[in-house]
Amino acid sequence: MQIRPVRREDSQAVAEIYRYYVEESSFTFEEVPPTTEEMAERIQAISKDFPYYVACNDHGQVLAYAYAHAFHERSAYRFSAEISIYSQVNKSEKGLGTALYQTVERDLKTQGIKTILALVTADNQVSINFHKKNGYQIVGHLHQVGYKFDQWLDTVYLEKHI
Secondary structure (H helix, E strand, C coil): CEEEECCHHHHHHHHHHHHHHHHHCCCCCCCCCCCHHHHHHHHHHHHCCCCEEEEECCCCCEEEEEEEEECCCCHHHCCEEEEEEEECCCCCCCCHHHHHHHHHHHHHHHHCCCEEEEEEECCCHHHHHHHHHCCCEEEEEEEEEEEECCEEEEEEEEEEEC
């Protein structure tokens, strides 16, 4: 397994991984999957200021990705970032997510970020457990803030100080 900074040519693989979560899960509140070109634009916009990494197998295939971005546009939030991770369904290796997060968190700390937030759909217990295992604590629960697949969805805020 190799963890490396994302490249423009990873856009298709990243978009394909994300497409599953958009179309088949409530784990993202996005309802229309971005095209490869739209994903390339997102990657470029995010990675110019924040860490964005992919994890690849020995053949160079992207298995997962994690990135951070500004938590909020207001200047007083400049020491906080939001983190996200997505992996190929049923293809991730043990420890892959933790290794990706540690890499992103290391870069965030170097940038002077003090607080990392993760917004997780409340019914995504696997992600909540993953974040807790990696030092995040639940600090908030927003009720019925999303509507997808004909159901109201809650969001849990998790936080980690670095």
